[in-house]
Amino acid sequence: xxxxxxxxxxxxxxxxxxxxxxxxxxxxxxxxxxxxxxxxxxxxxxxxxxxxxxxxxxxxxxxxxxxxxxxxxxxxxxxxxxxxxxxxxxxxxxxxxxxxxxxxxxxxxxxxxxxxxxxxxxxxxxxxxxxxxxxxxxxxxxxxxxxxxxxxxxxxxxxxxxxxxxxxxxxxxxxxxxxxxxxxxxxxxxxxxxxxxxxxxxxxxxxxxxxxxxxxxxxxxxxxxxxxxxxxxxxxxxxxxxxxxxxxxxxxxxxxxxxxxxxxxxxxxxxxxxxxxxxxxxxxxxxxxxxxxxxxxxxxxxxxxxxxxxxxxxxxxxxxxxxxxxxxxxxxxxxxxxxxxxxxxxxxxxxxxxxxxxxxxxxxxxxxxxxxxxxxxxxxxxxxxxxxxxxxxxxxxxxxxxxxxxxxxxxxxxxxxxxxxxxxxxxxxxxxxxxxxxxxxxxxxxxxxxxxxxxxxxxxxxxxxxxxxxxxxxxxxxxxxxxxxxxxxxxxxx
Numbered sequence: 001x002x003x004x005x006x007x008x009x010x011x012x013x014x015x016x017x018x019x020x021x022x023x024x025x026x027x028x029x030x031x032x033x034x035x036x037x038x039x040x041x042x043x044x045x046x047x048x049x050x051x052x053x054x055x056x057x058x059x060x061x062x063x064x065x066x067x068x069x070x071x072x073x074x075x076x077x078x079x080x081x082x083x084x085x086x087x088x089x090x091x092x093x094x095x096x097x098x099x100x101x102x103x104x105x106x107x108x109x110x111x112x113x114x115x116x117x118x119x120x121x122x123x124x125x126x127x128x129x130x131x132x133x134x135x136x137x138x139x140x141x142x143x144x145x146x147x148x149x150x151x152x153x154x155x156x157x158x159x160x161x162x163x164x165x166x167x168x169x170x171x172x173x174x175x176x177x178x179x180x181x182x183x184x185x186x187x188x189x190x191x192x193x194x195x196x197x198x199x200x201x202x203x204x205x206x207x208x209x210x211x212x213x214x215x216x217x218x219x220x221x222x223x224x225x226x227x228x229x230x231x232x233x234x235x236x237x238x239x240x241x242x243x244x245x246x247x248x249x250x251x252x253x254x255x256x257x258x259x260x261x262x263x264x265x266x267x268x269x270x271x272x273x274x275x276x277x278x279x280x281x282x283x284x285x286x287x288x289x290x291x292x293x294x295x296x297x298x299x300x301x302x303x304x305x306x307x308x309x310x311x312x313x314x315x316x317x318x319x320x321x322x323x324x325x326x327x328x329x330x331x332x333x334x335x336x337x338x339x340x341x342x343x344x345x346x347x348x349x350x351x352x353x354x355x356x357x358x359x360x361x362x363x364x365x366x367x368x369x370x371x372x373x374x375x376x377x378x379x380x381x382x383x384x385x386x387x388x389x390x391x392x393x394x395x396x397x398x399x400x401x402x403x404x405x406x407x408x409x410x411x412x413x414x415x416x417x418x419x420x421x422x423x424x425x426x427x428x429x430x431x432x433x434x435x436x437x438x439x440x441x442x443x444x445x446x447x448x449x450x451x452x453x454x455x456x457x458x459x460x461x462x463x464x465x466x467x468x469x470x471x472x473x474x475x476x477x478x479x480x481x482x483x484x485x486x487x488x489x490x491x492x493x494x
Contacts (some may be wrong), residue, residue, distance in 0.1 A: 029199065070113055073113070159189040
């Protein structure tokens with residue numbers, strides 16, 4: 001069972017209080033660049049056990065009377081239909097999803113900013129759609145030589161050319177559907193334009209990872225590098241912080257590289273800067289809320305192994321770069337861990353070797369490992385799921401949860417009417433069959449009631465998952481990995 005190592009209640013209180021203090025220190029108006037995921041932050045939940053996926057959104061909700069949200073999206077991303085890998089939806093659609101989520105928590109979303117706007121047709125159409133929904137839209141434009149050409153940036157042809165975003169609250173949260181949106185540029189543009197209007201405003205940055213007051217090679221920070229291996233982000237000691245204060249603090253390469261330029265812009269606008277380092281700009285208090293370092297270390301190491309398998313699978317699918325898995329392998333060596341540190345890996349692969357077919361394994365909350373093999377009726381993942389639910393519900397192995405009379409018509413539908421060559425049931429189909437049988441069978445009902453206990457369990461399969469099983473396991477909250485091989489040697493895998 002995963003040990004808790006992070007105090008979420010302390011985090012909510014400490015983080016909101018620190019942001020309030022930063023607002024006061026900047027004179028009453030703060031533009032807060034909010035990186036990463038404001039909600040659905042499952043990475044943070046996995047590496048900081050005790051952290052809740054919507055913690056950051058709940059924290060902002062505590063500030064809702066003083067806060068408003070500005071959504072930023074790169075017009076080029078709209079034009080090329082850029083898709084979020086974790087959700088499978090385009091950035092422009094995700095922006096609408098995020099607006100709904102913020103409003104559900106009582107946060108005011110004042111506007112959407114289209115950055116790097118050059119008249120892209122899809123961006124224009126998107127603006128019209130947003131405006132028809134009652135959302136204010138602003139356009140910000142590319143600046144030649146950005147970010148090094150400071151004289152041009154701080155002129156009427158630079159930030160002065162951007163449309164001024166009208167805001168009313170003391171805290172303006174600037175966020176986006178994904179990276180590369182231009183959040184920082186929007187914040188700095190607003191500082192310039194506010195100054196032109198005689199308003200003093202401040203800038204701060206919120207990034208959960210890397211955690212600045214944990215060691216550079218702490219597994220939590222290494223897990224962040226593993227998560228961003230495809231982006232070539234590298235954690236490093238903040239040299240500006242070390243020089244200014246004689247203290248080590250962890251940041252990452254992009255923030256360290258851009259700091260001299262950003263600070264120079266800040267000084268040009270206001271004459272001086274309150275910040276001596278990129279770490280100074282941050283407001284993240286997560287490091288103060290870790291109370292069991294061993295627990296978060298263990299959790300982070302598991303995340304690194306999971307990221308390794310994900311990178312290897314994406315490489316096998318042709319969607320990943322081998323350099324990413326190579327980098328994560330080096331991170332595993334730094335943590336002195338290997339795939340053997342993930343017990344479900346050996347369990348699944350052993351069953352696969354013994355049976356000659358795909359196999360799966362899951363580690364339940366009590367530490368027991370349950371396996372599943374491929375049969376004539378069920379895929380390995382479906383077999384494993386049924387075995388796990390039986391174990392959790394205390395049902396003997398020889399009890400059938402689903403009658404063959406229910407399975408056979410589903411197989412017939414798949415093969416004869418949908419043209420599927422594989423008659424075995426996927427996880428979603430098994431869950432539907434369980435639901436049907438639970439109406440008349442008490443054991444099946446008891447097993448189905450255990451579904452919630454699968455959340456957070458570790459899972460591994462000896463072959464790459466089908467998209468259907470992958471989606472269902474994600475919905476169940478299972479931490480899944482798979483060997484980077486396909487069940488069948490084909491060119492196309494749907």
